[in-house]
Structures are given as structure tokens and as C-alpha cells.
Amino acid sequence: MPPYRRPVNMMFQSYALFPHMTAQANVAFGLKQEGRPKAEIQERVASALELVQMSHLAKRKPQQLSGGQQQRVALARSLVKRPKLLLLDEPMSALDKQIRQRTQIELMDILDKVGVTCIMVTHDQEEAMVMADRLAVMTDGRIVQIGTPHEVYEYPNSRFCAEFIGSANLFAGTIVEDEADHIFVHSPELPKPLYVSHGVTGQLDMEVMISVRPERVAVTRQAPAQDYNWARGKVDNIAYRGGYTLYHVVLDSGKMVVANVSSLALTEMQAPTYDDEVFISWSPESGVVLTK
Structure with a gap:
């Protein structure tokens, strides 16, 4: 029999919040589903909202929040479950350029504080260059180059990479x-x-x-x-x-x-x-x- 492998605690980040719930309730939802004690839920939710700088808007519903604020609440909803791996799929696609640039920096700071490994999928080359420690360039379902943003940009290994990044x-x-x-x-x-x-x-x-x-x-x-x-x-x-x-x-x-x-x-x-x-x-x- 194959050896037992402990599953990795992974969270796929979705930015669709429950519209009828407050920001606080959205963040608490996953913990309630797990049956966590009430005191633990309150403590972890408060900590997660503070991490993303949304404590002062905890009682607001999604429609009362800006796009960037909604994304921070959704991120808190994922981080509150303390995943080892976080998958972000086009996380900034719905934001205006200025908000997107500010949110990129905020997200980098948050992930650095919690120490969670993040895999981000994006078609925005500039976003990938700003946020990534390592880049993987894909085409036709294959990875064609892996390296730091500097390595991939300055030393592309193919015509596709040279034209795709920048x-x-x-x-x-x-x-x-x-x-x-x-x-x-x-x-x-x-x-x-x-x-x-x-x-x-x-x-x-x-x-x-x-x-x-x-x-x-x-x-x-x-x-x-x-x-x-x-x-x-x-x-x-x-x-x-x-x-x-x-x-x-x-x-x-x-x-x-x-x-x-x-x-x-x-x-x-x-x-x-x-x-x-x-x-x-x-x-x-x-x-x-x-x-x-």
C-alpha cells in the first residue's frame, strides 16, 4: 500500500462574498462550518480583519464596500483558516489600475506577515513581475521558463518568453x-x-x-x-x-x-x-x- 500522506491545507481564493452577510460574518463562515468554538472564531476573525486593515468596516455588507475592500475581506476569509498554500486566480482583474497597484503592495505585505505560500495565476505580466518571487511562464499547457522576475525578463530563453514578458x-x-x-x-x-x-x-x-x-x-x-x-x-x-x-x-x-x-x-x-x-x-x- 502507498504510504499515508498528510493532506496539505490549501485554500483557493474566491472573491465572491456572500451579499447578505457582513464582512465579519463572511470571514467567520468557514470556521463556523468547521464547528470551531465561538470564542476561537471571534479571536481569529478579529485578527484576520485587523491583518487586512478592515476591522473598522467589519459590520458592513459587500455592497457597502469598494472593490479593493471586498478583496481584502475575501483574503481574510481565506487566511483565517490558516492555509499552508493559497491559490489566487486573477486576483486583481476587476480593479482599476491605481487600486490594483495599491492592492498588489498590500497583498504582498500581508502574505509576508503570515508566511503563507501563494501561487498566483495571472495574465497581467506587470502584476506578476511586481508580486512574484519566482515566475513560471506557460504556453499550450507547458511551462517554458522558470526563474526570478529579473531572470525571466532580462534573459528570456525563447522568442515566446521575450515577447510575452514585456x-x-x-x-x-x-x-x-x-x-x-x-x-x-x-x-x-x-x-x-x-x-x-x-x-x-x-x-x-x-x-x-x-x-x-x-x-x-x-x-x-x-x-x-x-x-x-x-x-x-x-x-x-x-x-x-x-x-x-x-x-x-x-x-x-x-x-x-x-x-x-x-x-x-x-x-x-x-x-x-x-x-x-x-x-x-x-x-x-x-x-x-x-x-x-
């Missing part, structure tokens, strides 16, 4: 020089060779993709002095985002490249406008080699 400029080419600490890649999309000095995998004459994040791309009015990793183009579109501006630059080859230019950088030069001729460039450390 955004990326991708250049197809062939390795023409292969050394231990760098490679040079010839791409028909660029007039200059691609020089990559880290994360190097591949061999001579191998066809690869080079990924360069938009924030790594510099936009200038003069041609760079370096003899690699640059091209000339024209500004096709501009998207102002407050702290930064996205420039869509069409190269002479017809390739579209996106550059994320900070407001500080734009104040230090005459900001390019539509149809202006510009040059894009990036450092050897900015490229990542993708073999698939």
Missing part, C-alpha cells in the same frame, strides 16, 4: 563570429553587425534571433561612433507615456524598432518628432541570443 525588438540573423565571450551576428535588417557580449549560445553559421528590450535602445540625431548595433531610420509614431515616450522608428530596411526614451533623455536633446531622421543604437550587453 516587449522586445527581435532581429533575425546568422552568427558570423563565435568567441567564448561574444558573438557577431549578420542580419539583413541592419546595416551594421549585431554584437552580443553575454548570454551567448550558438555556433558559427547558426541562425538565431537577437532580442533587445525597448528601454535598452537609444535614440539620437547623430550616428553613433561604434561600428555595431546601430541603424538609421525615421520616426513613424510617438506614444507619450508621461515618464517616458515610446518611439516607433522605421529603419531603412523597413524593420520597425521600438525605443523607450525617458523624459530626462528627451530634455537633454531636441526631442525628435514625426518623420525626423534618427539613429538607434544599443550596447553589446543589451542583446540576448535566442535559438528558438
Whole structure:
């Protein structure tokens, strides 16, 4: 017979509260179902509501609470049962952006205080980057990369991961020089060779993709002095985002490249406008080699 295994106390987090119950009653519901003593229920419910900063609204019903407040009550309802594992499924999807960002930080603090392991499923890449200690990227039911947010973002292991987490400029080419600490890649999309000095995998004459994040791309009015990793183009579109501006630059080859230019950088030069001729460039450390 197989050995006996003690079941893990797991809670699936649902944000649907019972509308006819107060916040306090919603949190207490699971404990009452377990037949816990009244004194224990009162103590644990009070502690859970205090943890999520909802003690002062304990007597209100869900319709009297904001979306973020309802989520905190629902979280308290799960945590009050002291699970070892908490599964969150799209926990912030119904919230406005500002409330979502604030709730993300609050949720991280709460989980850190109680020490519960949390698995969160989300399609919001930014949310995953902010909240996770480790990320697992999935496609077609398979995990294709696991790592810290920094590892997955800075060193994607495939084209899918490069494009799914954040955004990326991708250049197809062939390795023409292969050394231990760098490679040079010839791409028909660029007039200059691609020089990559880290994360190097591949061999001579191998066809690869080079990924360069938009924030790594510099936009200038003069041609760079370096003899690699640059091209000339024209500004096709501009998207102002407050702290930064996205420039869509069409190269002479017809390739579209996106550059994320900070407001500080734009104040230090005459900001390019539509149809202006510009040059894009990036450092050897900015490229990542993708073999698939």
C-alpha cells in the first residue's frame, strides 16, 4: 500500500462574498462550518480583519464596500483558516489600475506577515513581475521558463518568453563570429553587425534571433561612433507615456524598432518628432541570443 500522506491545507481564493452577510460574518463562515468554538472564531476573525486593515468596516455588507475592500475581506476569509498554500486566480482583474497597484503592495505585505505560500495565476505580466518571487511562464499547457522576475525578463530563453514578458525588438540573423565571450551576428535588417557580449549560445553559421528590450535602445540625431548595433531610420509614431515616450522608428530596411526614451533623455536633446531622421543604437550587453 502507498504510504499515508498528510493532506496539505490549501485554500483557493474566491472573491465572491456572500451579499447578505457582513464582512465579519463572511470571514467567520468557514470556521463556523468547521464547528470551531465561538470564542476561537471571534479571536481569529478579529485578527484576520485587523491583518487586512478592515476591522473598522467589519459590520458592513459587500455592497457597502469598494472593490479593493471586498478583496481584502475575501483574503481574510481565506487566511483565517490558516492555509499552508493559497491559490489566487486573477486576483486583481476587476480593479482599476491605481487600486490594483495599491492592492498588489498590500497583498504582498500581508502574505509576508503570515508566511503563507501563494501561487498566483495571472495574465497581467506587470502584476506578476511586481508580486512574484519566482515566475513560471506557460504556453499550450507547458511551462517554458522558470526563474526570478529579473531572470525571466532580462534573459528570456525563447522568442515566446521575450515577447510575452514585456516587449522586445527581435532581429533575425546568422552568427558570423563565435568567441567564448561574444558573438557577431549578420542580419539583413541592419546595416551594421549585431554584437552580443553575454548570454551567448550558438555556433558559427547558426541562425538565431537577437532580442533587445525597448528601454535598452537609444535614440539620437547623430550616428553613433561604434561600428555595431546601430541603424538609421525615421520616426513613424510617438506614444507619450508621461515618464517616458515610446518611439516607433522605421529603419531603412523597413524593420520597425521600438525605443523607450525617458523624459530626462528627451530634455537633454531636441526631442525628435514625426518623420525626423534618427539613429538607434544599443550596447553589446543589451542583446540576448535566442535559438528558438
